[in-house]
Amino acid sequence: MTEVAHVSSLTKDDEEAGESDGGIRRHRNSRASEPAPHYLHRPVSDRQVRLSVVVPTRNEAENIPTLLSRLGGAVAALGAEIIFVDDSDDDTVDVLARHATDAPVTVRLLHRPPSARAGGLSGAVLHGARHARGEWVMVMDADLQHPPESAGRLADIAMRHDVDVVIGTRYAGEGSTEGLGGAAREATSSWATRLAKSLFPRRLTTISDPMSGLFAFRRAAVDLDGMNPIGFKVLLELVVRHPGARVAEVAYEMAHRHAGRSKASAREGLTFLRHLGRLRSRRLVGQMRERPAAARDRLPELIRMVAFGLVGLTGLVVNTAALWFFYEPANLHHLLGAALATQLSTAWNFVLVDLLIYRRTRQGSRAGRASRFFLLNNLLLLLLRLPVLQALVWAGVGILTSNALTLAALFLVRFLINDRVIYSPGSTARRDPVRMLVSLRAPEAAATPSRKRYQYLAYRYDVAGVVTIGSQIMLPELEFFRAQWVADSDVDIAVRVSDVGGRGPQRRAAMTEYANESVLRYEEHLGRLGANFRIQLGSPIDIQVGPLLARSPHVVYTNIIEALLRFVLVSRGHMLLHSACVNLNGVGVMLSALTDTGKTATVLRLLRDHGGHFLSDDMTLIGPDGVATCFPKPLTISAHTLRAVQAQDLTPAEWRRLQFQSRLHSKGGRSLALTLSRFNVPIMGINAITQRLIPPPKYSVDRLVPCRIGTSTRVEELFIIERGTPRISELGADETLERMIQNTDDAYGFPPFRYLAPAITIDGQGYAQLRQREREILAAFLSHVRSRVLASDRFGWADEIPNLLRTERRGLPTEQQVLLPTWPSWPGALAPSGARA
Ligand code: GDD
Numbered sequence: 141m142t143e144v145a146h147v148s149s150l151t152k153d154d155e156e157a158g159e160s161d162g163g164i165r166r167h168r169n170s171r172a173s174e175p176a177p178h179y180l181h182r183p184v185s186d187r188q189v190r191l192s193v194v195v196p197t198r199n200e201a202e203n204i205p206t207l208l209s210r211l212g213g214a215v216a217a218l219g220a221e222i223i224f225v226d227d228s229d230d231d232t233v234d235v236l237a238r239h240a241t242d243a244p245v246t247v248r249l250l251h252r253p254p255s256a257r258a259g260g261l262s263g264a265v266l267h268g269a270r271h272a273r274g275e276w277v278m279v280m281d282a283d284l285q286h287p288p289e290s291a292g293r294l295a296d297i298a299m300r301h302d303v304d305v306v307i308g309t310r311y312a313g314e315g316s317t318e319g320l321g322g323a324a325r326e327a328t329s330s331w332a333t334r335l336a337k338s339l340f341p342r343r344l345t346t347i348s349d350p351m352s353g354l355f356a357f358r359r360a361a362v363d364l365d366g367m368n369p370i371g372f373k374v375l376l377e378l379v380v381r382h383p384g385a386r387v388a389e390v391a392y393e394m395a396h397r398h399a400g401r402s403k404a405s406a407r408e409g410l411t412f413l414r415h416l417g418r419l420r421s422r423r424l425v426g427q428m429r430e431r432p433a434a435a436r437d438r439l440p441e442l443i444r445m446v447a448f449g450l451v452g453l454t455g456l457v458v459n460t461a462a463l464w465f466f467y468e469p470a471n472l473h474h475l476l477g478a479a480l481a482t483q484l485s486t487a488w489n490f491v492l493v494d495l496l497i498y499r500r501t502r503q504g505s506r507a508g509r510a511s512r513f514f515l516l517n518n519l520l521l522l523l524l525r526l527p528v529l530q531a532l533v534w535a536g537v538g539i540l541t542s543n544a545l546t547l548a549a550l551f552l553v554r555f556l557i558n559d560r561v562i563y564s565p566g567s568t569a570r571r572d573p574v575r576m577l578v579s580l581r582a583p584e585a586a587a588t589p590s591r592k593r594y595q596y597l598a599y600r601y602d603v604a605g606v607v608t609i610g611s612q613i614m615l616p617e618l619e620f621f622r623a624q625w626v627a628d629s630d631v632d633i634a635v636r637v638s639d640v641g642g643r644g645p646q647r648r649a650a651m652t653e654y655a656n657e658s659v660l661r662y663e664e665h666l667g668r669l670g671a672n673f674r675i676q677l678g679s680p681i682d683i684q685v686g687p688l689l690a691r692s693p694h695v696v697y698t699n700i701i702e703a704l705l706r707f708v709l710v711s712r713g714h715m716l717l718h719s720a721c722v723n724l725n726g727v728g729v730m731l732s733a734l735t736d737t738g739k740t741a742t743v744l745r746l747l748r749d750h751g752g753h754f755l756s757d758d759m760t761l762i763g764p765d766g767v768a769t770c771f772p773k774p775l776t777i778s779a780h781t782l783r784a785v786q787a788q789d790l791t792p793a794e795w796r797r798l799q800f801q802s803r804l805h806s807k808g809g810r811s812l813a814l815t816l817s818r819f820n821v822p823i824m825g826i827n828a829i830t831q832r833l834i835p836p837p838k839y840s841v842d843r844l845v846p847c848r849i850g851t852s853t854r855v856e857e858l859f860i861i862e863r864g865t866p867r868i869s870e871l872g873a874d875e876t877l878e879r880m881i882q883n884t885d886d887a888y889g890f891p892p893f894r895y896l897a898p899a900i901t902i903d904g905q906g907y908a909q910l911r912q913r914e915r916e917i918l919a920a921f922l923s924h925v926r927s928r929v930l931a932s933d934r935f936g937w938a939d940e941i942p943n944l945l946r947t948e949r950r951g952l953p954t955e956q957q958v959l960l961p962t963w964p965s966w967p968g969a970l971a972p973s974g975a976r977a
């Protein structure tokens with residue numbers, strides 16, 4: 141399709157490369173004996189290979205020297221090998237052999253003789269990918285239209301991010317189609333993209349350039365044997381067949397072909413259409429086969445079918461009446477009349493079906509559903525039905541009767557298509573709704589702010605002497621660490637209110653990363669009104685939040701600041717561990733649990749009944765030396781928790797409010813928000829507004845129970861508390877580590893963390909390195925701690941833990957000797973261990 145402009149390059153070999161389905165099947169069967177690319181040059185061992193760059197070539201001899209020298213330099217640092225899969229008839233092979241030895245990376249070559257060129261370009265790519273040794277595979281063209289430097293950056297970004305497929309796009313951000321060469325080519329390319337996107341509206345929804353020839357994928361996330369592309373569009377096949385793959389895009393500028401000529405042809409255009417048709421029909425068949433597996437899902441399906449039938453009956457009346465009108469008084473040809481009547485009854489059916497039958501399960505926009513409904517129904521009702529209708533009319537059956545008969549005959553097919561395709565709840569594997577884009581260019585000059593705002597950071601915090609924060613909005617979670625003495629120039633993280641993002645609304649939320657500037661921008665649907673933010677990862681880390689977010693400091697803190705704080709802490713040798721911590725008679729005790737087990741109530745009861753010192757309830761600051769430092773955020777409580785400890789100090793109004801609050805901010809509320817976040821909705825905005833209207837029930841600990849706050853403690857005991865048959869069991873070091881990591885990850889499950897985290901770099905350390913460092917800190921910390929699982933079926937942890945400690949530690953000194961030198965420390969005073977020098 142994109143290739144129509146290049147009619148002239150059709151040659152004998154295109155016939156072979158163009159391939160028929162029969163050829164593909166041959167090719168599939170021959171996979172076992174498929175030859176492997178041989179080595180032209182192997183400077184490093186294969187074990188060091190992390191990235192395989194697959195380059196399909198066909199008569200690219202003139203481009204090889206430049207490609208090899210530029211690409212070699214661009215991917216050498218990534219542990220790359222380059223695999224050429226060559227279908228040339230010129231001297232590409234000789235040129236490759238001559239130049240490969242100068243490359244800093246491994247170069248492999250597979251030359252396919254004319255008889256073995258199955259699948260053309262796509263076949264070549266898959267063949268190369270099957271022999272890749274790297275964890276990541278990147279595919280690119282040999283003609284330097286994909287600048288090797290950009291490709292190298294793309295691979296680097298891909299390997300750092302937590303995604304499965306990374307696409308080089310010419311259609312988003314600063315990407316450009318400049319290099320396509322010619323308006324005709326640009327137009328066909330953009331129409332082909334539109335056509336593909338309209339055929340796969342859901343699967344291609346966050347992908348701006350599904351036709352790209354430059355992309356990378358994680359080998360483990362892709363089932364190469366399940367792919368069967370023809371022609372040029374391997375990526376299209378890949379993303380359609382892997383709906384759950386997490387996708388990011390990198391905007392790059394396409395260059396002009398360096399030398400030689402494009403292998404695209406009118407024939408490729410036809411192959412593309414055939415490929416599209418085949419992909420679409422396979423998918424349709426797949427959807428139709430997805431029948432409910434469980435018996436209990438079949439009854440609702442039956443009910444829907446009956447309802448659909450009833451709606452269909454009313455539609456039949458509408459259709460018949462309309463046909464009569466068009467045929468008799470309006471005197472139109474009966475086929476035209478039937479076609480028009482179908483439009484009316486389809487509209488009628490759509491409204492009823494959409495409103496009545498699928499009211500609760502429908503997804504996406506009404507316009508989107510309507511267009512699919514019309515498209516599919518028209519295809520069926522007109523293409524399939526009209527010929528039969530005509531045949532019946534010729535056979536002497538009355539027009540209205542024929543019409544009704546054919547409509548009724550199609551009932552079951554229509555129902556299945558509606559039920560399983562248009563209104564299917566969608567497979568559980570669905571793409572992230574947020575568009576992720578990395579730009580290789582500088583961010584556009586910051587728009588002149590619509591209002592002038594002051595820059596002064598009114599609220600200063602010093603988090604345990606390790607990280608300092610300055611903010612224009614008050615951060616209730618950090619109030620304990622309030623430290624107005626921190627100088628403006630000393631803050632590690634600055635939070636300011638500012639206009640972020642474009643003026644106009646957009647159809648999806650987007651996370652844009654400017655790789656050169658370490659800038660990240662998250663924008664939601666509502667333009668500047670949305671819950672947008674922008675992070676510049678420098679020193680200081682600059683966070684700008686839009687006005688909507690600024691009004692919901694809880695959201696800003698939990699979803700943005702704490703995530704960054706976590707990694708700044710890691711870079712300074714500490715970890716923010718999801719756990720609670722108290723000091724009981726001198727013993728540092730840590731508690732960990734899944735949400736809603738009863739951790740907070742246990743902490744409160746330990747404090748009230750056993751005179752413990754409070755250090756933390758949600759996140760604890762720990763170090764490799766086994767010491768925990770307090771992190772006393774206000775506690776999020778439920779009415780239930782409070783009843784357990786009979787908090788005296790709350791006012792009646794606060795109690796009343798708590799009933800609502802705890803319902804909304806419960807586990808159920810959170811999981812609803814999480815579910816919502818999988819759809820295309822402005823989730824941060826919804827969250828911000830909800831929290832603004834009904835703030836989460838947060839109270840500082842000593843309003844709930846009388847207690848003291850401890851500053852730091854050596855942790856000796858870790859209890860993972862669970863509900864269930866009472867038991868206590870030791871937990872091995874490895875398993876404890878895994879559980880605590882898992883549990884901490886769960887605490888950060890809410891978007892936009894998963895889009896934000898992979899882009900984080902602090903002091904030159906990327907996300908993967910920081911995660912590794914965090915793991916080491918935790919492992920070292922846990923080596924000082926005894927870990928046990930404590931299950932109880934009557935919320936008895938707060939009694940059992942002190943009991944255990946008492947019996948096990950009889951005779952030991954129970955003085956508060958463990959509380960370490962205290963923080964806060966004024967500048968110049970002795971800093972606590974592990975703090976900044
Ligand atoms: N092995 C092999 N076999 N390689 C081939 C074949 C083939 O049959 N046909 C083309 N290639 C190689 C070319 O040598 C080049 O390295 C690369 O595939 C792209 O071929 P071009 O001839 O330069 O194609 P294009 O520039 O028209 O198309 C590119 O852009 C399209 C988007 O506009 C490709 O990247 C397409 O995949 C992409 O869709």
Ligand code: MN
Nearest residue numbers: 281283285397
């Ligand atoms: Mn090209």
